[in-house]
Amino acid sequence: MAGFRATDKALFPIKNIKTVVQLFRNQLEHSQEPDLSLLSIVAGVIENSLTSRSNLQICEPVEHNCLPNLDLETITLMYSKFQTIIKNAVEVNKQRKYATRELVKKVSDVIWNSLTRSYYKDRAHLQSLYSYLSGSKLDCFGVAFAVVAGCQVLGYNDVHLALSEDHAWVVFGENGSETAEVTWHGKGNEDKRGQEIGKGVSSRSWLYVNNKPVVCTRHMEVAALVSAINPSLNSNQDAYEVSELQQELLWLLYDLGHLKKYPMAIGNLGDLEEISSREGRVECRVLFEEAIKSSRSYYNNQHVYPYTYQGGYFYRNKMYKEAFESWANASDVIRLYNYSRDDEEIYKEFLEIANELIPHIMKIESSGFSANTILKKPECFAHLLRFYDGICQWEEGSATPVLHIGWAKPLVNTISKFDADVRAQVNILCDTVQDGAKKNAGICNNNNNNNYEKENGAQTETKDEKDTNFPTIEALTAACSEKLLNP
Numbered sequence: 001m002a003g004f005r006a007t008d009k010a011l012f013p014i015k016n017i018k019t020v021v022q023l024f025r026n027q028l029e030h031s032q033e034p035d036l037s038l039l040s041i042v043a044g045v046i047e048n049s050l051t052s053r054s055n056l057q058i059c060e061p062v063e064h065n066c067l068p069n070l071d072l073e074t075i076t077l078m079y080s081k082f083q084t085i086i087k088n089a090v091e092v093n094k095q096r097k098y099a100t101r102e103l104v105k106k107v108s109d110v111i112w113n114s115l116t117r118s119y120y121k122d123r124a125h126l127q128s129l130y131s132y133l134s135g136s137k138l139d140c141f142g143v144a145f146a147v148v149a150g151c152q153v154l155g156y157n158d159v160h161l162a163l164s165e166d167h168a169w170v171v172f173g174e175n176g177s178e179t180a181e182v183t184w185h186g187k188g189n190e191d192k193r194g195q196e197i198g199k200g201v202s203s204r205s206w207l208y209v210n211n212k213p214v215v216c217t218r219h220m221e222v223a224a225l226v227s228a229i230n231p232s233l234n235s236n237q238d239a240y241e242v243s244e245l246q247q248e249l250l251w252l253l254y255d256l257g258h259l260k261k262y263p264m265a266i267g268n269l270g271d272l273e274e275i276s277s278r279e280g281r282v283e284c285r286v287l288f289e290e291a292i293k294s295s296r297s298y299y300n301n302q303h304v305y306p307y308t309y310q311g312g313y314f315y316r317n318k319m320y321k322e323a324f325e326s327w328a329n330a331s332d333v334i335r336l337y338n339y340s341r342d343d344e345e346i347y348k349e350f351l352e353i354a355n356e357l358i359p360h361i362m363k364i365e366s367s368g369f370s371a372n373t374i375l376k377k378p379e380c381f382a383h384l385l386r387f388y389d390g391i392c393q394w395e396e397g398s399a400t401p402v403l404h405i406g407w408a409k410p411l412v413n414t415i416s417k418f419d420a421d422v423r424a425q426v427n428i429l430c431d432t433v434q435d436g437a438k439k440n441a442g443i444c445n446n447n448n449n450n451n452y453e454k455e456n457g458a459q460t461e462t463k464d465e466k467d468t469n470f471p472t473i474e475a476l477t478a479a480c481s482e483k484l485l486n487p
């Protein structure tokens, strides 16, 4: 059983970050499983006290490490309150080893029906059990996490959190073979709580990552609650102590090996390291590469965010050629999905890259001051075409259109910044259309340093094999802009 043990209680009252890390270490390293409700309450109390208005005057930024007084009484009260809510509401059949769909649905109903009637669901700091116990408010992720923590209280250690890049649900039963929705997703969608995870059309949507979700162990569920810590004070400031605590806890989980199969948590750590790097730790760039390797190794490269974490890093650090490559690789992931109405989050991500970030780069690069301009590099043009081509292919076969006139101007503007002699150095290689699956059109430049070929094994092309049937760049861009201009 999990639990709030004497060795944990001895750490109270907790006065600094180091002791919070020790509490998490105790829980993570102890032979039994870490107690999700205890750790979520502790993280939530710290986050909410350091990011709420009330605290601002007390904690002067100069005295780093000043945490609110975390006394045993406060934590024990909330911990017991959660246990009581769950145990009083759910009849446990002692004989059953595994949870049933009815049990999981019942726990979800207990959480669901105890939430405040209506509140702004996308607000920050609504992810922890502290938020649930003190304000009866949870966000979409928070409900799923609370259901798993509730099942842990009842002793069902087969119920685990399953995470896509924009949704959360649970797995349960022998070998975690059963799945169930336990929370809502997006705005104005009827919740599907209790149902199995998308077997129909939605299974090809990015929202369910082609059935390659992160299926958590207990320790990875701790990584999820730590990842969900939100240090934001407001839209442009973070509470220093909260982000420092999050960074320390993510390194603890990293060192214990619990981030290996969790690309987004590694990416979160990379973002924190970029802002304030720790002595003796790998560079944030390495972490972004590790997140990509994790997605390729464990999730058949079906996740987009590892590439947008990396692309964002390159963009912020003015490494534009590398950013184009990351974004083209992100586009290679999305091209095999069908766009559905539940995929707004990733749509917004690609829209921002295509219509804000890339145009911004083109503006800087064509201002004439950059000596080593990317406008002269055929591989940059190849990455951009691969990026746009992936979005076009994403749309193909989808019930919902992706592209509209708003995409056309920035796209044509960008492509036209490359001179004909640069464009001419890029060869288009198209694979044959596979039966049913989406075809793979590869765009590679003739010096073949484009990792698209390495990654996807697109054939290299020698001059004499050049098949005149392949679309030229002009044809492709014309087709793209034609399609865009007359949807």
Ligand SMILES: CC1(C)CN=C(N2CCN(c3ncnc4sc(CCF)cc34)CC2)S1
Pocket (backbone or CB within 6 Å): 141, 163, 164, 165, 166, 167, 168, 224, 227, 228, 264, 265, 268, 305, 308, 309, 312
């Ligand atoms: C490259 C980015 C735009 C930067 N931040 C990103 N994210 C921030 C952190 N995110 C996450 N980080 C850890 N675990 C999870 S589980 C989940 C789905 C809802 F449950 C989201 C998410 C989501 C993605 S993607």
